[in-house]
Amino acid sequence: MLPNTSKLTVYHGTNLFSAKVIKYNGIMLNAQRDLTDFGKGFYVTPHRKQAIEWALVKAQDPQVNSTLLKLLHINKDDYLNHPETRIPAFLSYHLNVKQLFSLHGLLFPMPYDSNWFLYKARWKDFVESCRLGMKHPFDFVYGPIGGRHNGTYAIVRPSKLKEQLALNSDKAMQCLSNLRITRLRPVNTNHEKKLNEHFLQRNRNKSVMNHPFLRSVCEELFSISQRSYLDADECAKFSWMAHQISKQESILWNESPTYWAFFILYGNKKLWYNDYESYLVRQQRNKK
Known part of the structure; x- marks a missing residue:
């Protein structure tokens, strides 16, 4: 569960090209994916290792929403062939949790929490609906990542340890500060x-x-x-x-x-x- 503290370090795994775009242009909410666990938003995690794992995947699979390329005035070939799309990187931020908790949010406990059984069915319904395009009114949503799919994206199980925080509004993203970029070793070593x-x-x-x-x-x-x-x-x-x-x-x-x-x-x-x-x-x- 997210601690109710003034500052918490959170991470976002991506490739170096996208990391620099965020640094110099800010987070573009309308360029995020639609059919995700907690809806369209900017996803972070308090676990550095988890962000690194995502960064390695994103460098191997440098996909972005075409909306972002239009905003940057570049074409897909420029992006896909850019050397920095193949370099993994992660962003670290200070998250003002108290400021975040003043907004309209939805919090799910992790599966190891004693209260998980009270939230399990709602988490499952919420994630399955978001993955089919449901829009929700929350500024942020926190909880476990949808885990193994048993062959279908629409049916989910929670990851036991991997947690995520979706920032679904501009007000929620304003709770982030002190951006730092960490470049990782390229995937194809x-x-x-x-x-x-x-x-x-x-x-x-x-x-x-x-x-x-x-x-x-x-x-x-x-x-x-x-x-x-x-x-x-x-x-x-x-x-x-x-x-x-x-x-x-x-x-x-x-x-x-x-x-x-x-x-x-x-x-x-x-x-x-x-x-x-x-x-x-x-x-x-x-x-x-």
Whole structure:
């Protein structure tokens, strides 16, 4: 639970390009993703390690909302080919918690809290609704990240330890101060390449069918791309995310199999966030 204190350090993982955009242009709320756990907002965490994990993912997958590029007057190729999009970085801020608590917020306890059973059903309904585009009136929302998805983005389970704070209004973002940027080592180091080569060699004759999350990614890739199932299996098996997702409590579990299917299909060749979210909305409409 967020402590009721005057100052708390919070972190946001991203790539160096986006970190500098935030530093010099401020946080652009309308450029944030729509279908997220607590709605459109700027997400931070009190855990530095968690922000670093996100930064490594964002450097490997440098996607941004096309709205941001319009505001910056640059095209997608300029962004995707910029060297700083591949460099992980995280932002640190001082958060004025007392100022934040004076606003209209929603607080969920973490699953290890003794009161979690009172909030579990509401948290689940709230996150599932936000991931389908529900708008809410809160300036901020705090609680656990939606964890492993069991093959569908619409059905969620809480992460036991990973917590997040969504700042959903300009008033909430004004509670942040003392921005600092920390640049991390680029993702594609020689050590990472050797680990990937070892993983690929070890799994060359295996199918992703043995891993439930990768199987879901493969099925989504098959559906989206209309490739053969064998080809989808190969693409999923030899992808960057297949190596990462095998790690226990990987941050990648917090995105949907559909998200990673789009990642494998398009990589950094295009901006596909809008296509991804439109696809999720169409899927949900077809189920009704």
